[in-house]
Amino acid sequence: xxxxxxxxxxxxxxxxxxxxxxxxxxxxxxxxxxxxxxxxxxxxxxxxxxxxxxxxxxxxxxxxxxxxxxxxxxxxxxxxxxxxxx
Amino acid sequence: xxxxxxxxxxxxxxxxxxxxxxxxxxxxxxxxxxxxxxxxxxxxxxxxxxxxxxxxxxxxxxxxxxxxxxxxxxxxxxxxxxxxxx
Amino acid sequence: xxxxxxxxxxxxxxxxxxxxxxxxxxxxxxxxxxxxxxxxxxxxxxxxxxxxxxxxxxxxxxxxxxxxxxxxxxxxxxxxxxxxxx
Amino acid sequence: xxxxxxxxxxxxxxxxxxxxxxxxxxxxxxxxxxxxxxxxxxxxxxxxxxxxxxxxxxxxxxxxxxxxxxxxxxxxxxxxxxxxxx
Amino acid sequence: xxxxxxxxxxxxxxxxxxxxxxxxxxxxxxxxxxxxxxxxxxxxxxxxxxxxxxxxxxxxxxxxxxxxxxxxxxxxxxxxxxxxxx
Numbered sequence: 001x002x003x004x005x006x007x008x009x010x011x012x013x014x015x016x017x018x019x020x021x022x023x024x025x026x027x028x029x030x031x032x033x034x035x036x037x038x039x040x041x042x043x044x045x046x047x048x049x050x051x052x053x054x055x056x057x058x059x060x061x062x063x064x065x066x067x068x069x070x071x072x073x074x075x076x077x078x079x080x081x082x083x084x085x086x
Numbered sequence: 087x088x089x090x091x092x093x094x095x096x097x098x099x100x101x102x103x104x105x106x107x108x109x110x111x112x113x114x115x116x117x118x119x120x121x122x123x124x125x126x127x128x129x130x131x132x133x134x135x136x137x138x139x140x141x142x143x144x145x146x147x148x149x150x151x152x153x154x155x156x157x158x159x160x161x162x163x164x165x166x167x168x169x170x171x172x
Numbered sequence: 173x174x175x176x177x178x179x180x181x182x183x184x185x186x187x188x189x190x191x192x193x194x195x196x197x198x199x200x201x202x203x204x205x206x207x208x209x210x211x212x213x214x215x216x217x218x219x220x221x222x223x224x225x226x227x228x229x230x231x232x233x234x235x236x237x238x239x240x241x242x243x244x245x246x247x248x249x250x251x252x253x254x255x256x257x258x
Numbered sequence: 259x260x261x262x263x264x265x266x267x268x269x270x271x272x273x274x275x276x277x278x279x280x281x282x283x284x285x286x287x288x289x290x291x292x293x294x295x296x297x298x299x300x301x302x303x304x305x306x307x308x309x310x311x312x313x314x315x316x317x318x319x320x321x322x323x324x325x326x327x328x329x330x331x332x333x334x335x336x337x338x339x340x341x342x343x344x
Numbered sequence: 345x346x347x348x349x350x351x352x353x354x355x356x357x358x359x360x361x362x363x364x365x366x367x368x369x370x371x372x373x374x375x376x377x378x379x380x381x382x383x384x385x386x387x388x389x390x391x392x393x394x395x396x397x398x399x400x401x402x403x404x405x406x407x408x409x410x411x412x413x414x415x416x417x418x419x420x421x422x423x424x425x426x427x428x429x430x
Binding site: 001002003029041042043051053054055056057058060061072074075076077078079 | 268271272273274276277282284293295296312313314324326327328329
């Protein structure tokens with residue numbers, strides 16, 4: 001799993017039906033690192049350091065084997081020091 | 087999921103039957119970044135910033151568990167600032 | 173899917189039975205890029221620019237869910253400009 | 259599989275139910291390399307050099323096909339020389 | 345599939361039961377490249393240039409859908425020139 005920080009919500013009105021209305025969050029691996037988009041399975045807010053699961057496990061973690069996710073937030077990290085950039 | 091921009095359509099006449107006649111789009115992660123090819127499950131045009139799902143989720147997102155895709159466009163991003171290069 | 177160019181055939185006499193006698197092709201993402209090996213599901217010749225699918229989709233694209241491939245050529249690109257290095 | 263070293267335990271109180279109470283360990287590929295988080299299927303302590311499996315195999319290795327892991331520790335390496343940084 | 349060279353055997357006494365007693369080999373993509381660990385499904389010796397399959401195909405190639413491998417050696421390359429570093 002990757003340690004990432006939540007940046008903001010992503011708005012995508014035109015999306016495949018399988019995504020439903022699940023929130024899409026822009027996350028990044030470290031300050032200045034590349035952005036990706038994750039499905040939120042927990043309820044996070046911008047600034048949270050979170051645990052993201054990828055690969056085929058991201059589908060089930062998002063709620064069902066059919067959910068089209070390759071990156072899902074599965075936990076909020078209690079304490080993460082910024083100087084410990086992942 | 088990755089944030090990518092649609093560049094153009096890719097023409098591949100000689101292809102495996104499982105791909106059908108689905109449009110193939112050349113996408114790239116950022117200006118100057120490497121190109122990949124994605125299956126369009128939404129209906130995009132060149133210039134659109136889109137959400138691409140990879141891994142095993144790309145198959146189902148393209149329409150069925152048997153579809154041979156490892157990168158499928160599942161949403162169009164409403165607003166994406168170029169300066170926010172993914 | 174990745175845009176790659178076919179370089180040559182790879183000879184591997186001692187291989188697992190599941191690979192059968194399917195041709196193995198050395199492919200590379202761009203001139204000077206790293207080499208990988210793909211299963212040919214189309215019928216390519218050296219120099220062709222091809223579309224390669226990875227992840228779990230590579231198995232089915234190679235002919236069956238049990239085929240041990242993680243990179244399968246699923247289409248030949250009609251026209252690809254060398255200056256558009258993928 | 260990747261050769262990684264265990265750094266410490268990660269605390270995540272707010273997590274998806276599927277993760278249960280399984281320990282989460284921060285691991286890194288080499289001194290100074292990026293950190294990831296793995297599920298411990300063996301019983302490791304900080305400092306151990308371990309074998310981590312990713313991809314879809316990480317789920318089953320963590321105990322069941324439904325476990326949301328993309329990185330699971332499946333073995334402790336008996337002897338690993340630091341100068342052989344993985 | 346990746347072209348890798350076998351370096352040596354890896355000893356891991358404390359491992360998950362699903363790995364059985366299958367040999368674990370340290371492999372690397374090129375001289376000086378990073379090391380990974382692969383399951384040997386062929387019978388290789390140090391120095392051999394081999395074909396390694398990853399992703400979900402690595403499980404079946406290692407003998408069964410339940411085998412926890414994400415990198416399995418599926419063929420020995422007959423001739424590989426060192427100057428053709430993969």
